[in-house]
Amino acid sequence: MPYLKEVRFNWAAVPDKNEYPFNIPAFSGVKSISFHKKVTFFVGENGSGKSTLLEALADKCGFSSQGGGRNNIFGIKDEDLSLEKILTLSWMPKVKGGFFLRAETFFNFAGYLDELANDPLSGGKDVYRPYGGESLNRQSHGESFLSLFLNRFDQKGIYLLDEPEAALSPQRQLAFLRVIHQLEEKGNAQFIIATHSPILMGFPNADIYDFDYRPLRKIAYEDTEHYQITKMFLNNTEGFLKKLLRD
Numbered sequence: 001m002p003y004l005k006e007v008r009f010n011w012a013a014v015p016d017k018n019e020y021p022f023n024i025p026a027f028s029g030v031k032s033i034s035f036h037k038k039v040t041f042f043v044g045e046n047g048s049g050k051s052t053l054l055e056a057l058a059d060k061c062g063f064s065s066q067g068g069g070r071n072n073i074f075g076i077k078d079e080d081l082s083l084e085k086i087l088t089l090s091w092m093p094k095v096k097g098g099f100f101l102r103a104e105t106f107f108n109f110a111g112y113l114d115e116l117a118n119d120p121l122s123g124g125k126d127v128y129r130p131y132g133g134e135s136l137n138r139q140s141h142g143e144s145f146l147s148l149f150l151n152r153f154d155q156k157g158i159y160l161l162d163e164p165e166a167a168l169s170p171q172r173q174l175a176f177l178r179v180i181h182q183l184e185e186k187g188n189a190q191f192i193i194a195t196h197s198p199i200l201m202g203f204p205n206a207d208i209y210d211f212d213y214r215p216l217r218k219i220a221y222e223d224t225e226h227y228q229i230t231k232m233f234l235n236n237t238e239g240f241l242k243k244l245l246r247d
Contacts, residue, residue, distance in 0.1 A: 001038070002035045002036065002038050002190045003091055003092070003093060003157075003190050004089060004091055004190060005035055005092055006032050006033065006035065007032060007035075007057065007088070007089055008031065008032045008087065008088045008089075008090070009030055009031055009032065009086055009087065010087070011031075011086065013085065021049065021052045021082065022082075022083070024052065025214040025215075026044065026048055026050075026211040026213065026214065026215060027049060027215065027216070028214050028215045029215050030215045033209065033216075035190070035192070035207070037206055037207045039180060039184060039191045039193070039205075040192045040193070040206060040207045041195055041200070041203075041208045041209070042054060042193070042209050042211060043195060043196070043208055043209070043211065043212075043224055044211030044212040045212055048211035049211050049216070050194040050211045051162050051163075051194050052083060053083065053211075054100075054162050055083075055084075055100075055102075055162070056083040056087055057084075057087070057089070058100035058160050060089050061089075061098060061100070061158060061160070062096070063100035066102065066105045066109065067100050067101055067102040067105050067108070068099065068100060068109050095156055095157050095158060095190075096157070097156050098155075098157030098158040098159050098160070099148075099160070100160045100161075100162075101148070101159070101160070101161045101164055102162045103164060103167065104162075110144060113128065117135065132147035132148075132151045134147075142168055142172050144167070145164060145168060145172075145176075146168075146172060146175065146176070146179075149164075153179065153183060153189060155188065156189070157188070157189060157190075159189055159191050160193075161191065161194070161195075162194045163194060164176065165195055165196065165200055173197060174199065176200070177200065177202075180203060181203075197226070198224070198226040198227050198230045201224060201226065201227075202227075208220070210224065
């Protein structure tokens, strides 16, 4: 069972619901979001609110808004964060471990580790141990992501991932699914993942929340736009492109 059971929205604490991010359509009328599975996906177009909610959850979990775990404090706090102020998280049991991955700031995090590694008082090269033993910046983008997944995620905790597919080829996305499966079987990890990848969101028995609805709602994998468009494209690539380019 998941550690994080529910997120409640306290709309009474919002002074102006017409201000961003409280006016995001996906949040309209939402009193709570429940988590019943160890793996949950947030899907929807850019700007639909999935990353906004994920960042707010990361803040409530004590993770840096720039990414990392509880002990990784670097960069400047995102002052635009405000959604977290009206959220209440319900846990059973409460876990402190975990990680927040933001694909767009990942190399800032890798640089932060390099700075720690160059400081003997901060642990020196030992700081790389939970990340495969070497600098993430000395690996390719995809390799560094997989090193993180394979080494850092093998701990009891909640893992919040914002578009992890950004650095992963289709083959490596499949490898990542295997990592999720192994950690899920151990019972140590809960994943909440914002993604555009039809490969990742196909993970068996996961819950999927679609942020393109007003309000957001849980849907089946086959009902996602990502699955349907990808299926139509692959089933009839030539016809699909002819119609697309003609129109």
